[in-house]
Amino acid sequence: MTQKRDTANYGAAEVWVQLSRAHMVVQNKIENALKAAKLPPLAWYDILLELDRLGAGGGRAYEVQARLLLPQYGLSRLLERLEKARYVSRKKSAEDGRGKLIFITAEGKKVRLEMWEIYRAALRSAIDDKLPETGKKPLMALLAQLQ
Amino acid sequence: MTQKRDTANYGAAEVWVQLSRAHMVVQNKIENALKAAKLPPLAWYDILLELDRLGAGGGRAYEVQARLLLPQYGLSRLLERLEKARYVSRKKSAEDGRGKLIFITAEGKKVRLEMWEIYRAALRSAIDDKLPETGKKPLMALLAQLQ
């Protein structure tokens, strides 16, 4: 192929294809590992971690939402499921009657740690085992530019 | 934070977070651009491109499936929708009575090109405008290692 390409942005498309595939491959590994361990999906982990970090005071849904880049209704329904599973609890906010305060329960903390064990192992095999140590920083720096 | 971390694989987790965010950001830009142009979602593009490449002879679903990394039922239903939209047609295979041959229609080719115009512009602003030209090759090489 020595001819000049007649279609612009071929390079960007190639980057996007690699980005998509890498993402899918890693995500599948993590989700499959969690599923095999009969643990909740990855999305639950992120919320549980966020709530765990917020501590005993809990937090407002809209704060969590902003940090996790989820749509408003998405978080609302995720919390609904997490509450049904007894991993979080919601109660009316005292200062703002429109809102709720969200808390992680003891059971939620426990399951988050169980998930982390699996998650960590999956990351090790999906990332550490594939990428040389010297590759992580450059990769992160390049990915950060896309945001 | 001068203490040694007590949790292993923190580096891999950071890479994964960046990878997820970069992926989400780019994907949202592309999907939003397509939506704004009242065109079908990105997933349709990939199939249409694949079928377009297969040419007049068409192709079998399981072949396309392997290349696109979709679950079997996912492709089956995607093709169902694409057929309903008149962008592809399916007919019984002559050699293998279990299977179907899949073809892209003229309308399918047309819409794929319309999508490409939008897709290309979105890639330009999401990738070319963010990443220096010298960053693409290294990024692709690093991402390729994760597969």
Place this chain on the structure above:
DNA sequence: TCCATATAAATGCAAGTGCATCTATATGGG
């Protein structure tokens, strides 16, 4: 030939997602 097993594709059902809208409360200007 017959049957056990494998493969291609479709599908019923439950669960998740996107979009638009709704309810309830807050807030600032007149």
Place this chain on the structure above:
DNA sequence: CCCATATAGATGCACTTGCATTTATATGGA
């Protein structure tokens, strides 16, 4: 104080996805 507007969060509905299973055909060995 009242109202228009903004904000927090929930929800009805249509569509999509995941999982398991089904249907139809193929294939290799007894």
